[in-house]
Amino acid sequence: MEVLPGEKIAEGKTKEILTVKNPESLPAGDREYVLLQSKDRITANNAQRVNDMEGKGALATSTTVAIFELLNDCGVKTHFVQRHTDTSLVSVKCAMVPIEFVTRRVATGSFLKRNQGVKEGHRFAPPLLEYFFKDDEAGDPQWSYQQIVAAAMDCGGVVIKEHHLDEMSRMTVTVFEILERAWASLGCTLVDMKIEFGVNPVNGEILLADVIDNDSWRLWPSGDRRLQMDKQVYRDLREVTVEAMQEIRKNYAWVAEKASHLSSKPWGRVVIFMGSASDKDHCDKIAKVLRELKIPVTFHVCSAHKSTPMSLGVLHEIEAEAVPTVIIAVAGRSNGLGPVLAGNTVLPVINCPPMSSQWGEADVWSSLRMPSGLGCTTAIQPDTAALNAATILSLNDHMLWGRMRGRQLNTYVGLIHANQKINQ
Ligand SMILES: Nc1ncnc2c1ncn2[C@@H]1O[C@H](COP(=O)(O)OP(=O)(O)OP(=O)(O)O)[C@@H](O)[C@H]1O
Ligand SMILES: [Mg+2]
Incomplete structure (x- = not known):
């Protein structure tokens, strides 16, 4: 049965969130569904720069679908259910955790400004994890682990505590590692990445949510910054010209096409x-x-x-x-x-x-x-x-590596849950 869009319940800079009119067309369970509808819009620097880019919604959706299919395959718990149209996908409705989880393998960009003296290109092992509180007016300030715990944020009836943050943190680094290997199989360096989480309010489960597309990371073919394929090219533009936007659109199309080849068949x-x-x-x-x-x-x-x-x-x-x-x-x-x-x-x-x-x-x-x-x-x-x-x-075989890493992640998260339960 075809999934039908219902009313709009939220709208951001690049997406609209719609209800699903006929949830009976989707598998029943401890969950409600929404549609994430991507716009043909690109923004940078907290929307100080905004442009329309024809086809961006479809390219962003293609990339996100490829990435979330890969992560679901690796056993990561995500909100992604299925693609809906060229520009939309079905996901589990979440109460979003207002934190951006950033992982970095290579030091570049804002990290260098905040950490004077560190050389561009420094490699973090394990990948470095940073948190930013999503607050447009305050310019998304960096938060420490302790600040997030102290904030005791209520997300869909779940108060975010230390063990939730541990779970999301481990998930973040694992997601980065899995995608880093996947991109490496195509000769590309995943430099850093931003992701978000939500809580499924029906059962309290934490899910990787929102989107992961070419706006979410720095991606350098052959590890060469001059070849960067991600949104950074748009951020760096001195002046937004028609020609520049055409180049950027080409980059987004290149990334969407490559992303569709990340999930490979078994090697052995x-x-x-x-x-x-x-x-x-x-x-x-x-x-x-x-x-x-x-x-x-x-x-x-x-x-x-x-x-x-x-x-x-x-x-x-x-x-x-x-x-x-x-x-x-x-x-x-x-x-x-x-x-x-x-x-x-x-x-x-x-x-x-x-x-x-x-x-x-x-x-x-x-x-x-x-x-x-x-x-x-x-x-x-x-x-x-x-x-x-x-x-x-x-x-x-990066897919197999990802499934094994996903198993280790779920074992870790299972122990966090068991420890919580025993102390309740
Ligand atoms: N599974 C989900 N359930 C409910 N809302 C979601 C889900 N995934 C993402 N969202 C939310 O959809 C909204 C619209 O997305 P968009 O990225 O366009 O917003 P934005 O302008 O970037 O604002 P924000 O700073 O909140 O991300 C965001 O608030 C995002 O958190
Ligand atoms: Mg957003």
């Missing part, structure tokens, strides 16, 4: 060898974690001891396909499988022997103690083996 795969079909349950536990991370996984039953030619035949086929592959070898009792495969390939091999309660401690030595010249490793828990394989593949 995992092949699980099992010595016997009776090991299938153990293999399924490994595969479950791999599939959660969207890693393609295939199974083979072959015994290094009893069907040696077949084991090597499958190995040769895998090598012939030239798909980056991590092998996980699952064999109980005496594990010949992992070591034999490792001795005949340079693909990474991880042993994950199913451990019997009676003989496990003795059997595990057949996976741990290797003949010389073999580099296979051993993980005795299925999730450990899966995650180890994932870390190897993530070296060259």
Whole structure:
């Protein structure tokens, strides 16, 4: 069913917020929906400079949709639901937290003015996090962590406390890291970025909200500031001319097009060898974690001891396909499988022997103690083996890296919530 726009409930410099007339067209849950409608408008320096730019609403929407789809895929909790039209998207209605969360990898711009002596190009590791209170009249002043906590802001019935700020702060840095890697895959340096959060008033959940588009960051192809593609070009204009605006529009189109290629398909795969079909349950536990991370996984039953030619035949086929592959070898009792495969390939091999309660401690030595010249490793828990394989593949797969970073984020946030609950 088509989502229909309702009445306008808010309007800012670059967007209008509309209700959804027929929420029954969207999934039911602890949430209400709004439409974010982008305007063909570009502004800078707290709207001291404002211009209309044809097509900007559509380009901003394309970029935001690509970025939020990527972040949703990585497990980051966001307000984004789906694209609606060329210039609008459906999102979860939020009570916005009036703070701009800024992350910086490279020192430039206003940071240098506020921190005299720091050289342009200084790299922050981890990325530096700064907070700015959204107050147009006061020019969005920088706030400290303590000021935000002291303000005890009520957002949709949730008073923002230290643990909320910890959650949003960790989310901010994670979002930056995920997008930084994604842009790096296209040869672009994400220099810094601004994001905003909201509270879903129905369930109190904190969501990454607003938009992330070419107004939100500094983006330098090849790490070269002279090639900057973001809104900074507009801020820096001495005079706004028709030609200059055409160049800026081209930049926005370039970024929107590139952003649509950030979410890439899986780069590699995992092949699980099992010595016997009776090991299938153990293999399924490994595969479950791999599939959660969207890693393609295939199974083979072959015994290094009893069907040696077949084991090597499958190995040769895998090598012939030239798909980056991590092998996980699952064999109980005496594990010949992992070591034999490792001795005949340079693909990474991880042993994950199913451990019997009676003989496990003795059997595990057949996976741990290797003949010389073999580099296979051993993980005795299925999730450990899966995650180890994932870390190897993530070296060259920014989407997988992002999903793993997203998992770590959600574990961290889950612990914050558990700690809150236990002290209630
Ligand atoms: N999911 C959401 N639910 C409700 N409001 C939202 C959501 N996402 C963003 N908004 C709000 O939409 C409003 C309009 O956006 P816009 O960016 O145009 O405002 P603005 O002029 O930049 O003002 P502001 O300084 O508040 O951002 C903003 O106040 C923004 O916080
Ligand atoms: Mg805004």
